[in-house]
Amino acid sequence: MPAVLAEPQPRGDAPPRSDADSLLERAPKRAVSPERVAATLTLLAIVGVAVYAIAESGISIPALLESWGNAERFFERVGGIEFPPxxxxxxxxxxxxxxxxxxxxxxxxxxxxxxxxxxxxxxxxxxxxxxxxxxxxxxxxxxxxxxxxxxxxxxxxxxxxxxxxxxxxxxxxxxxxxxxxxxxxxxxxxxxxxxxxxxxxxxxxxxxxxxxxxxxxxxxxxxxxxxxxxxxxxxxxxxxxxxxxxxxxxxxxxxxxxxxxxxxxxxxxxxxxxxxxxxxxxxxxxxxxxxxxxxxxxxxxxxxRARRTPSDASSRADAAAQRPSPIEPSSTAELEAALRRPWTATRxxxxxxxxxxxxxxxxxxxxxxxxxxxxxxxxxxxxxxxVQFWPPNFGNYDAETMFTAMGETVMIALAATLLAVIVSVVVGSLAARNVAPNGTVRGSFRLLLLVVRGIPELILAIVLIVITGLGAQAGTLALAFGGIGLLGKLIADSLEEVSAGPERAVRATGASRSQVYASATVPQGTRALIGHSFYLLDTNIRAATILGIVGGGGIGYYLLNAGQGSNYQVVTSIVFMILVTVLIVEGIAVWMRRVFR
The missing domain is CATH 1.10.3720.10 (MetI-like)
Known part of the structure; x- marks a missing residue:
């Protein structure tokens, strides 16, 4: 008989190679799309700029704690809340x-x-x-x-x-x-x-x-x-x-x-x-x-109401049984009666x-x-x-000042969006039915999101400006806080809408709740998270403009001054700057959603 050649054994303590490993190595590798690589690099670049924006905004926990004295003096000055007559x-x-x-x-x-x-x-x-x-x-x-x-x-x-x-x-x-x-x-x-x-x-x-x-x-x-x-x-x-x-x-x-x-x-x-x-x-x-x-x-x-009337279903069934069977009308009067819609309690x-x-x-x-x-x-x-709004110009301001202010508005929006995303992923996940450990936790975080959404960003900005002073810090914190309410709810809804099949499959292997979340829930919700984040960025760019009106930094300060000073040609220029910025962000968002589909 011919001798059977044994496979060479791996050196050292490495485990023997299985047929499955060999097949995986020989299997054709999926080509990486250059467009997907470009989209990933673009996304990383945006995140990097957002991190830089947070650093430049001057937000720090020690500084916020030191400014708490301003908050105490502010609330002492406010006293009690009053209402108009x-x-x-x-x-x-x-x-x-x-x-x-x-x-x-x-x-x-x-x-x-x-x-x-x-x-x-x-x-x-x-x-x-x-x-x-x-x-x-x-x-x-x-x-x-x-x-x-x-x-x-x-x-x-x-x-x-x-x-x-x-x-x-x-x-x-x-x-x-x-x-x-x-x-x-x-x-x-x-x-x-x-x-x-x-x-x-x-x-x-x-x-x-x-x-x-x-x-x-x-x-x-x-x-x-x-x-x-x-x-x-x-x-x-x-x-x-x-x-x-x-x-x-x-x-x-x-x-x-x-x-x-x-x-x-x-x-x-x-x-x-x-x-x-x-x-x-x-x-x-x-x-x-x-x-x-x-x-x-x-x-x-x-x-x-359903608990108070448990016999509603049986009552409807009895009523249906007592109704005459639908027979063909034998006269014109019966036909008209059959076609006439009855005035039921629901109607x-x-x-x-x-x-x-x-x-x-x-x-x-x-x-x-x-x-x-x-x-x-x-x-x-x-x-x-x-005629007052055309042609657009920067009035007494130079172009560098206006573009710098617009850049500050974009930086505020980026910083606020990144902060909101970080917090919203946690809060939104705990507000999702398929992630939260129990109904109490889910309900509590849903209520938290509702409360946050109910507070206008403008109010937050005014209070934060009183506490921390004028500038980008107050605007960024106000937008980030408001963004948590919007993005957290969108993330929670998206996670609840993912397919339950992958989650059940991972859970059947004995995986823990966190492993199911990381391996099945998050991968399915990634595309929605990217789309929602760009939607929030788009919203924050316009909102940052508004917060600048009350001293939150950015182009809004110049917008308010131009409007109050009847420099409407400057207003037109600012609107064009905002429009171009929003169009660029929307174009990137559409591209990202298509690539990561």
Missing amino acids: AAELVELTALTLGIVISGTLLAAVISVPVAYLAASNTTPGRGWQAFGRFITVLTRAIPDVVLAMVFVLMFTIGALPGILAIGIHSIGMISKLFADAIEQVDEGPRLAIRAAGGSKLQEFTSGILPQVLPSWVATVLHRNDINLRGSVVLGYVGIVGLGMEMSFAFKSLNYSEGLGIAVVMFVLCVVMEIVSSVIRKAMLGTAPTGRGLGDRVVRGVANA IRNTAWGWIAVAVIVASVAVCDIQWGDLVTFWAKVPAIA
Whole structure:
């Protein structure tokens, strides 16, 4: 017999090579995409710049502890929290809500045709699609405070400039999310209507609108909540309401009343979330599935009712059994009765909620006391006002000063985003159902995120400026704190939406909770984390501009000075700088999401 050659044994104590190891070595290696390498290097470079920005901002724990004496003196000066007189507070609250609701409704109406053009499956052509997307980017990039300045010039101080500023600025977000919802619809109903000879309008109203309506309602309600918090800033440029009163209070060093109005704004934000959840439950017939305070309250009420009436299911079954079987009507009268929709308790409730919604909208418009004639006469002022904004220039400032200030704004946004990402990964993970060790921990961190989201960044910036002084440090900390509320919630929702299969597979091998998190949960949520982080950076760039108005550093200081000094050509230059910056960030974000898909 031929001799069998034994495989050479490895030297030393190395274990013998298995066939699997040999196969893995011979298996073809996946080529690394140059574009993916470039995207990774770009991401690392952005993180490196953000780290440098944090170092340059002067943020340090010892410095914050040393400045606590300023905080004590500040709170001693504030004393107790005060509120405006009750009648005045009610009037200001109603006016603020009226402006916010009217502005959000205006944005929703305009966003429908814009989203129709921007969606890939409904746009009439690539040119129209590009136009629709340009509108979404442009309206999102122009700060609402700049729009408010322009409209105050056209209409003087009042509610109408606030409505138009909120409405036009909100088109960017609402139309983008509307278009995303249109692109995700089931094309079956729409194609069936087209095959039956239906028009484009019928395709939209009967084949698309019923599918996207729940998502659209949720988007409008979410944007309304954002606009309510953002309305505080508009008070600094002449928009009436709680924001203006708060600006007057802080400018006159009446911190007690200023903080009292801030508390009212926080309560309004929480109430608005609960109302939004109730509306989704009542009008759409679906129970809210979110983890916010409003959704939990609505679900808790529904569960309590279910426990009080345990026999509802059997009662419905008995009622169904007692109803006559659906037989073919033997007469015209029976046919008409069969086609007539009965007024059930559900239909009555939904109809009532619908009319209540209409009443709220009408009341919101009425309380604003809009001078509708101004919408006709203001056109005569447009040429004279446009001349004041064109051509753009830097006025008495040199280009180096303005570009340095814009760079400081970007650095503040980068530093705040990185700080928010670091904290949000921890807080958002513990707020996710599939990561938190128990329901108590998850609920506590969800409540923490809600509280953080309810505090306007402008209020935080003002308080931090009083404590730490003027400069980038206060703006960075305020944006970072506010970003935790937004990004933490997005991360928690994204982690809860990952596929459970990989988690179960890793858990079946005996892995610990932390190993499941690191090996299965985080890898699936990485792409969403990158997308959410760039969204926060985009938001922070605009927010950093606003915080500069109250001394948070950056280009906002020059924006406010130019507006108050009627140097509107400088305002135009600053808006162009912000627009270019936002477009660059959005382009990088789109590229990153595509590469890491």
